[in-house]
Amino acid sequence: MHVPCHATTFDHSVKQILKIMAFLRFIFLLVLLNTSITYCQENHTPHIWKGPLVITYKENNEHQCFDEDLQLHCTSWRFAVEANNLGPWKTIPKECHHHVKDYILGKGYKFDIERVSKEAGAFAASHELSADGRDIWVFDVDETLLSNLPLYYEHSFGLEHLDSRDFYKWVEKGTAPAIQASLELYQEVFKLGYRIFLLTGRNNKHRDITIENLVCAGFHHWEKLIMRNPEDRAKLATIFKSEKRNEMVEEGYRIVGNSGDQWSDLFGSSMSIRSFKLPNPIYYIP
Amino acid sequence: MHVPCHATTFDHSVKQILKIMAFLRFIFLLVLLNTSITYCQENHTPHIWKGPLVITYKENNEHQCFDEDLQLHCTSWRFAVEANNLGPWKTIPKECHHHVKDYILGKGYKFDIERVSKEAGAFAASHELSADGRDIWVFDVDETLLSNLPLYYEHSFGLEHLDSRDFYKWVEKGTAPAIQASLELYQEVFKLGYRIFLLTGRNNKHRDITIENLVCAGFHHWEKLIMRNPEDRAKLATIFKSEKRNEMVEEGYRIVGNSGDQWSDLFGSSMSIRSFKLPNPIYYIP
Known part of the structure; x- marks a missing residue:
């Protein structure tokens, strides 16, 4: 869609833009909250949701203005993440904190996620399924089906490293909302006749709450929902997930599609015919 | 680098910004021209360069103003290209023509290319080379080592599909300039002790001019410079390049790094330990 625009488009003051951004964030969080609650009510599993998702937005106006070189530098960093050009990284670059936050809470992340789902859906529909019912689609869980944004919101969107205890404390709440576009893709590939395998790096100790949260x-x-058992704990995600995909292939399944937010979900052995990389500029799993 | 900035940053009129962009483009083309000529003189091969690289920049101001949703839509499209989420495509989306042109001629493309080279160089230096001299780095040629931007400039930066006759007419000029950041990476990996293999989809009929242009x-x-022979012509690039990488591995080489602007340069069998995807939002090779 190309909307003709005018010189006045640039005439907003920074203050006005910040106000609009704050409003967009508020809407985003409201949608997140509504979406989550709606699913709970639809599925009659009120015991899962421990209460409404409350996020207090702390406005911080420092350095929120536009610096072209900084924006390009941070966009370039995100591109490098998404194209798998970076080596292992622990936290986002400090100077890109606001860029990443604005990307996640603004429209950019939403646009990118919706595009991935759209492309994956088009491919799933165009691929001719075999009659034997052995065509499968593999989904990762975190930041692919479920969003942990409420947690990362509290941890500066990747600026500080999150340790696994904090992550599992959050997991045990079982309140991670669905990523809307991924839910639509999930339902679409299921309706098309693919069998769905969930392959997650989450520890199997948290199986029950993970199932409850997903449902x-x-x-x-x-x-199948495949999680890490004690013997998998020391393995890199690429190795663990490759091994599990190898098993699927050995069992006679054909991995047609694979959706994940990390390259370690997608690369390795027994790769899918097409893989779909959801954006994630917050954390990296090798 | 985080430069503190002020509200006045937004106070440029569209006219001023267009002037700056036109100036940046002029500088870019000047650098391109100078770089090309410099290499020719350094290597004393004046017969190769058929004359100065003349590009007339045709300014077109329509639709050059800022439309946030359109920018996000086109950025999202570029992300999908770089993350290998798109199926085969022939031309760029019409509405993203100005976005792609601005990205290529502005700082975005340059920033992204420099980052890829920097990451690849850091990995190349950190990887411990074996004593047997069998560690190699594979480079693609077009849009990886050599830039065909002067050609794509004349063909609307991917808005119109370029047929292979027009491409090879350009190839036969032998005037494609080096991508500066890739040349630096190339020299760096050579100095580190990697053997360099060039693996290109170019037809072997154009071998002599390709060598002259590269030199x-x-x-x-x-x-080695590996090009397509008659028996390879009908093969998809992914297949052709995988076969050639398989041969390298069978000959006892270890493919440590692989640099290419297309996923078909990087994916398939005998993949490198780390691959580096240079940006290319202009064309797609399956």
Whole structure:
């Protein structure tokens, strides 16, 4: 869509723009909250949701103005993340904190996620399924089906490293909302006749709450939910997930599609025919 | 680098910004021209360069103003290209023509290319080379070592599909300039002790001019230049390049790094330990 525009487009003051951004963030969080609650009510599993998702937005106006070189530098960093050009990284570059926050809470992240789902859906529909019912679609869980943004919001969107205890404390709440566009893709590939395998790096100790959270967020009908057992704990995600995909192939399944927010979800052995990389500029899993 | 900035940053009129962009483009083309000529003179191969690289910049001001949703839509499209989320595409989306042109001729493309080279160089230096001299780095040629931007400038930066006859007419000029950041990476990996393999989809009929162009642009000391022979012509690039990488591995080489602007340069069998995807929002090769 190309909307003709005018010179006055540039005439907003920084203050006005900040106000609009704050409003957009508020709307985003409201949608997140509504989406989550709606799924709970639809599925009649009120015991899962421990209460409304409350996020207090702390406005911080420092350095929110536009610096072209900084924006390009941070966009370039995000591109490098998404194209798998970076080596292992622990935290986002300090100078890109506001850029990443604005990307996540603004329209950029939403646009990118919706595009991935749209492309994946088009491919899923165009691919001719075999009659034997052995065509599968693999989904990762965190930042692919479920969003942990409420947690990362509290941890500066990747500026500080999150340790696994804090992550699992959050997991045990079972309140991670669905990523809307991924839920739609999930339902679409299921309807098309793919079998769905969930392959997550989450520890199997948190199996029950993970299932509850997934169901509560609207995900049903998966064939298998594969999680890390004690013997997998020391393995890199690429190795663990490759091994599990190898097993699927050995069992006679054909991995047609694979959706994940990390390259370690997608690369390795027994790769899918097409893989779909959801954006994630907050954390990196090797 | 985080430069403190002020509300006045937004107070440029569209006219002023267009002037700055036109100036940046002029500088870019001047640098391109100078770089190309410099290499020719350094290598004393004046017969290769058929004359100065003349590009007339045709300014077109329509629709050059800022439309946030359109920018996000086109940035999202570029992300999908770079993350390998798109299926085969022939031309760039019509509405993203100005976005792609501004990205290529502005600082974005330059920033992204420099980052890829920097990351690749850091990895190349950190990787411990084996004593047997069998560690190699694979480079693609077009839009990886050599830039065909002068050609794509004349063909609307991917808005119109370029047929192979027009491409090879350009190739036969032998005037494609080096991509500066890639030349630096190339020289760095060579100095580190990697053997360099060039693996290009170019037809072997154009071998002599390709060698002349590469040498003229500053690329020397490669181990092998692998091009498409008649029997490879119908193969997808992914297949052709995988077969050639398989041969390298069978010959006892270890593919440590692989640099290319297309996922078909990087994906497939006998993949490198780390691959580096240079940006290319202009064309797609399956």
